[in-house]
Amino acid sequence: MSILVVGSVAYDSVETPFGKKDNILGGSATYFSVAASFFTPVSLVACVGNDFRQEDRYLLESRSIDLQGLTYMQGETFRWRGRYGYDLNDAETLDTQLNVFASFEPKLPAPYTNAEFVFLGNIDPRLQRQVLTQVKRPRLVACDTMNFWIEGQFESLLETLRHVDILIINDAETRQLAGEANLVKAAKKILGWGPRILVVKRGEYGVLKFSRVDNGALTVFGAPAYPLESVFDPTGAGDSFAGGFMGYLAGTGRVDPEAMRQAIVFGSVMASFNVERFSLERLKELTFKEIELRYNEFRELTRFEDVKELRESLPVS
Amino acid sequence: MSILVVGSVAYDSVETPFGKKDNILGGSATYFSVAASFFTPVSLVACVGNDFRQEDRYLLESRSIDLQGLTYMQGETFRWRGRYGYDLNDAETLDTQLNVFASFEPKLPAPYTNAEFVFLGNIDPRLQRQVLTQVKRPRLVACDTMNFWIEGQFESLLETLRHVDILIINDAETRQLAGEANLVKAAKKILGWGPRILVVKRGEYGVLKFSRVDNGALTVFGAPAYPLESVFDPTGAGDSFAGGFMGYLAGTGRVDPEAMRQAIVFGSVMASFNVERFSLERLKELTFKEIELRYNEFRELTRFEDVKELRESLPVS
Numbered sequence: 001m002s003i004l005v006v007g008s009v010a011y012d013s014v015e016t017p018f019g020k021k022d023n024i025l026g027g028s029a030t031y032f033s034v035a036a037s038f039f040t041p042v043s044l045v046a047c048v049g050n051d052f053r054q055e056d057r058y059l060l061e062s063r064s065i066d067l068q069g070l071t072y073m074q075g076e077t078f079r080w081r082g083r084y085g086y087d088l089n090d091a092e093t094l095d096t097q098l099n100v101f102a103s104f105e106p107k108l109p110a111p112y113t114n115a116e117f118v119f120l121g122n123i124d125p126r127l128q129r130q131v132l133t134q135v136k137r138p139r140l141v142a143c144d145t146m147n148f149w150i151e152g153q154f155e156s157l158l159e160t161l162r163h164v165d166i167l168i169i170n171d172a173e174t175r176q177l178a179g180e181a182n183l184v185k186a187a188k189k190i191l192g193w194g195p196r197i198l199v200v201k202r203g204e205y206g207v208l209k210f211s212r213v214d215n216g217a218l219t220v221f222g223a224p225a226y227p228l229e230s231v232f233d234p235t236g237a238g239d240s241f242a243g244g245f246m247g248y249l250a251g252t253g254r255v256d257p258e259a260m261r262q263a264i265v266f267g268s269v270m271a272s273f274n275v276e277r278f279s280l281e282r283l284k285e286l287t288f289k290e291i292e293l294r295y296n297e298f299r300e301l302t303r304f305e306d307v308k309e310l311r312e313s314l315p316v317s
Numbered sequence: 318m319s320i321l322v323v324g325s326v327a328y329d330s331v332e333t334p335f336g337k338k339d340n341i342l343g344g345s346a347t348y349f350s351v352a353a354s355f356f357t358p359v360s361l362v363a364c365v366g367n368d369f370r371q372e373d374r375y376l377l378e379s380r381s382i383d384l385q386g387l388t389y390m391q392g393e394t395f396r397w398r399g400r401y402g403y404d405l406n407d408a409e410t411l412d413t414q415l416n417v418f419a420s421f422e423p424k425l426p427a428p429y430t431n432a433e434f435v436f437l438g439n440i441d442p443r444l445q446r447q448v449l450t451q452v453k454r455p456r457l458v459a460c461d462t463m464n465f466w467i468e469g470q471f472e473s474l475l476e477t478l479r480h481v482d483i484l485i486i487n488d489a490e491t492r493q494l495a496g497e498a499n500l501v502k503a504a505k506k507i508l509g510w511g512p513r514i515l516v517v518k519r520g521e522y523g524v525l526k527f528s529r530v531d532n533g534a535l536t537v538f539g540a541p542a543y544p545l546e547s548v549f550d551p552t553g554a555g556d557s558f559a560g561g562f563m564g565y566l567a568g569t570g571r572v573d574p575e576a577m578r579q580a581i582v583f584g585s586v587m588a589s590f591n592v593e594r595f596s597l598e599r600l601k602e603l604t605f606k607e608i609e610l611r612y613n614e615f616r617e618l619t620r621f622e623d624v625k626e627l628r629e630s631l632p633v634s
Contacts, residue, residue, distance in 0.1 A: 001632070002632075037633065038633070039631055039633065040631065040632055040633055041632060041633060064633065086498045087498065181403045181404065182545075182546060182547065182548070183521075183544065184544050184545065184546040185546055188546075202522065204500075205519065205522035205523070206522070206523075206539070206541065208541070208544065219617075220544050220618055221618065221619070221621070222523070222541030222544070222618050222619060223541075223619070223621070224523065224525070224539030224540070224541065227500065227501050227525065227537050227539070228499075228501065229499060229501040229502055229505075230499065231499070251631040251632060251633065252627075252630065252631070258621075258622055261620070261621035261622070262621055262622060262624060264621070265621055288628050292624075292627065292628070295624060296623075299621075299623065300536075301537055301538065301539050302538070302539060302540070302619050302621075303578070304538070304540070304575075304578035304579055304581070304582055304616075304619075305575055305578070305579060306613075306616060307579060307609075307612060310569075310609065311605050311609070313569065314356055314357065314568040314569070315318070315319075315357055315358060315568060316354065316355065316356065316357055316358060316381065316568065
C-alpha cells in the first residue's frame with residue numbers, strides 16, 4: 001500500500017563538530033519520503049520555491065516518490081539553519097525562513113485522496129487536519145508535532161490528535177505536551193486524547209512505544225538506538241525514523257501489535273543510517289540488503305534468554 | 318557461589334520532589350548486598366561508626382549477609398546528604414561527611430580470601446586493589462568508580478582497571494574516563510585498559526554492555542530501563558543494579574556471554590524495584606516471585622520478531 005506524507009521540503013544549513021554544509025536538501029517530508037520509499041510507494045505533499053534544484057527533484061524521483069503533490073510556488077524554498085554541539089542530541093536553531101511555506105495550503109491531487117496510510121509531518125495542526133479531511137478512508141494516520149505548536153496552537157493540536165492513531169514525538173515534547181515530568185504518566189494522559197499509540201523518540205537512547213489496550217492499561221515496547229561510532233549529522237533522524245516505521249507498516253499492509261514492534265526497529269534502522277552522513281547522502285546510496293542486515297543486528301543487540309526454574313538452581317532460598 | 322563486596326555503608330539524608338528523609342540506611346555496599354542477596358550468599362566488607370543502629374544490622378542479617386567483614390570503628394558512620402529535582406536523573410550532593418570511612422583500610426576475614434566473585438564498590442582505587450590482593454583466586458572481578466576518582470586518582474584507577482574483568486559506571490563517567498564524547502569510541506578505549514566488559518548505566522534510559530571479543534571487535538547488548546510510573550528515590554539504583562547483575566552471575570556460577578545478558582536484565586530489575594521507595598524499603602519486602610515476574614516483563618518489553626523474505630513481500634523492489 002502506498003503512503004501519503006505531508007510536510008516540509010527545505011534547504012538546510014547545518015554545522016556539526018565534523019563539518020559545515022550550506023543549502024543542502026532537507027525537510028521533514030523529504031527525509032520521511034526517502035526512508036519510507038525503501039518499503040512502499042510514497043506520495044509527497046509539500047511546496048517548494050522556484051529555486052528548488054532539479055537535481056534534488058531527480059533524487060526524489062530516483063526513489064520512485066510520486067511528486068504530483070509537490071507544488072512549486074513563487075518565491076524561495078523553506079530554509080533552516082542549525083548547529084549541533086558535541087553531544088549531538090539537540091540542534092540549536094540559528095535561523096528559520098519559512099518563505100513559500102508561510103502560505104502553504106495543502107491540496108491533495110485526486111488519486112491521493114484514496115490513501116490508506118497517512119503521515120502528517122510537523123506542520124501547523126490546522127494544515128494537518130486540512131489534509132486529513134481530504135483523505136476518504138484512511139486506515140492508519142500518524143502525526144508529528146513540536147514545541148512551537150504545543151505552545152502556540154495547543155487547542156488546535158488537541159483537535160488534530162482526536163483524529164490520529166499514532167503520535168510520534170520526542171521525549172521533551174511528550175513531557176511538554178502532557179505537562180507531566182514522568183514519561184509513563186505523560187503517555188497515559190496523551191493516550192486519553194485520541195491516539196492509541198504514542199511513539200517517544202529519545203535520540204541516542206532509542207525509542208519507547210506506549211499502546212493503549214482494551215482494558216485501559218498500557219503496553220510498552222522499548223528499543224535502544226543502534227550504537228554508532230560516528231554520528232555525523234543528526235538532522236532528519238526523527239523523520240527517517242518515522243519514514244521507516246510507517247513505510248514498513250504500509251509496505252506490509254499490517255497494523256497489528258507485532259508489526260508495530262518490527263516497525264519501530266525498522267524506523268530505528270533508517271534513523272541510524274541517516275545520521276552517518278550529511279543530508280540524504282547516506283540514504284540515497286543505501287541498499288535493502290543493508291537495512292536487513294542492520295535489522296538483524298538490532299535483534300542481536302537486544303536479545304536475551306528466558307530463565308526457567310531459576311530459584312531452584314540458586315544457592316539461596 | 319558467594320560474592321564478596323567492598324564499599325560504603327552510610328546514613329543518607331535524601332530530598333526528592335516526593336518527600337524528605339534523614340539518616341536513612343544507605344551506602345554502595347548496602348544496596349549492592351541486599352540486591353545480590355536474592356541470588357547468592359553475600360560477604361560484606363565495610364566500616365561503620367559506633368552510632369550504627371542495631372535495626373540496620375538486623376536488616377542485613379535478615380538477608381543472610383555475612384557481616385564478619387563489617388568493622389565497627391570509633392566515631393560516626395559515613396554520611397551523605399543529597400537532593401533530586403523532578404527529572405530524578407542526577408543527585409545534587411549537598412554534604413558528605415566521611416567520618417570513620419576516612420581511615421578505612423579494608424582487611425578481609427580469612428574465609429573471604431577464597432571469594433570467586435568480587436565487587437569493588439565506589440571507593441579509593443588504592444583500597445580496591447588492597448582488597449584484590451587479599452583475594453586468592455578471583456574468578457570474576459567487577460568494579461565501580463566515580464568522577465571524584467577519575468579526576469583525582471586517574472593513574473591509580475588505571476592500575477585498578479588492569480586487574481578487573483568488568484567496569485560498571487554511568488554514561489557521564491564513561492565519557493569522562495575516556496575523554497571521548499562518543500560512547501562507542503569511549504568503550505573501545507576503556508576496554509583497551511584491562512576490563513573485557515564495560516557496563517554503562519544510563520538511568521531512565523537503561524543499560525549498554527560493551528564486550529571485547531577475541532578478534533578485537535566489540536559486541537554490544539542494550540536493555541531499556543523498566544518504565545516506572547512513579548520513581549520515588551533514585552538513591553542506590555546503580556548499586557542495586559550491580560548487586561542484581563553480579564548476584565545472578567555468582568548465584569548461577571556462570572560467566573558466559575548469555576548469562577551476562579540475563580544478568581544485565583536482573584540488574585535492571587533490582588534497580589527498578591529499588592527506586593520505587595525510599596532507602597531499602599522496597600528491597601527489604603521484595604519477593605523472588607516479584608523478581609521473576611519483572612524479568613518476564615522485561616522480556617515482553619523488548620521482544621520483537623524476526624522478518625523473513627521481507628523484500629519479496631513488499632510492493633517496491
